[in-house]
Amino acid sequence: MFQAISGRSVPAVRLLAPRAGVLLETVRGRKSRTDPKAKSKEGRIKVPPPVDPVEMVVINERFAEYKLIMRALRLEFKEGMLRKRYEQETGSMAEERARQEAEEHRALMAWNQTENLRMLQVRQLRIQREMEEAQAKKKEEIERKEQAFQEFIKEKEKEILELQEESKHFITMENLDQRIEEALDNPKNYNFAIDKEGRVVKQTVLQ
Known part of the structure; x- marks a missing residue:
């Protein structure tokens, strides 16, 4: 197009x-560089503008003065920078900087010591709290074991009382004859069965 x-x-x-x-x-x-020259400028010859000799002399003098002033300013700035650096390294500014660094170091050490004391107090409180919690847990464990032991003793005492109560009906050498006579006087028939519903089915004697 x-x-x-x-x-x-x-x-x-x-x-x-x-x-x-x-x-x-x-x-x-x-237009780009590869485009041909315009038809209106085909016969045109570029001629540099005329130069006034007097104006050229004045411009050269002013440019030389400008370069001299700029060189002097650069040297002045460089000298000031070097002097400031020298004073910082070896002069009174170095002493002031060393004093400031010493004061800052003392302040940092004091802050560090205060922070260490604070962390020590926090650590001691934490250790004390952990010890109290451990003692409370140990006490609860001892109480739980003591309660379990008391329940075990009560259960064994109950079993002993039951055994003592049952021992009254045991057969001994002293009451052996009496128990034999009671068994003969009161016979019991254990020859029975149980149906699916759990009822006792006794044997009937056929006449």
Whole structure:
């Protein structure tokens, strides 16, 4: 696609960045280096503008003065910078800086000591709290074991009382004859069965 500008054909879109592969629209009326010279300027010869000798002498003198002033200013600034650096390293400013650093060091050491004391107090409180918690847990464990032991003793005492109560009905050598006579006087028949519902089914004697 081409557009006619001042009697020549100019592509509307040029490849401005061939490596990146980006197509951009050019400015209207702007020509590139590869475009031919305009027809209105084909016979034109460029002539440098005339130079006034007096003006050239004045400009050269002023430019030389400008360079001299700028060189002097640069040297002045450089000397001031070097003097300041020297004073910082070996002069009164170095002493002041050393004093400030010493004061800052003392302040930091005092802050460090205060922080260490604070952390020591925090650590001691934490250790004391942990010890109290451990003692409380140990006490609870001892109480729990003591309670379990008391319950065990009560259970054993109950079993002993039950055994003592049951021992009254044990058969001994002293009451052996009496228990035999009671068994003969009160016979019991254990010859019975149990149905599916759990009822006792006694044997019936057929006549």
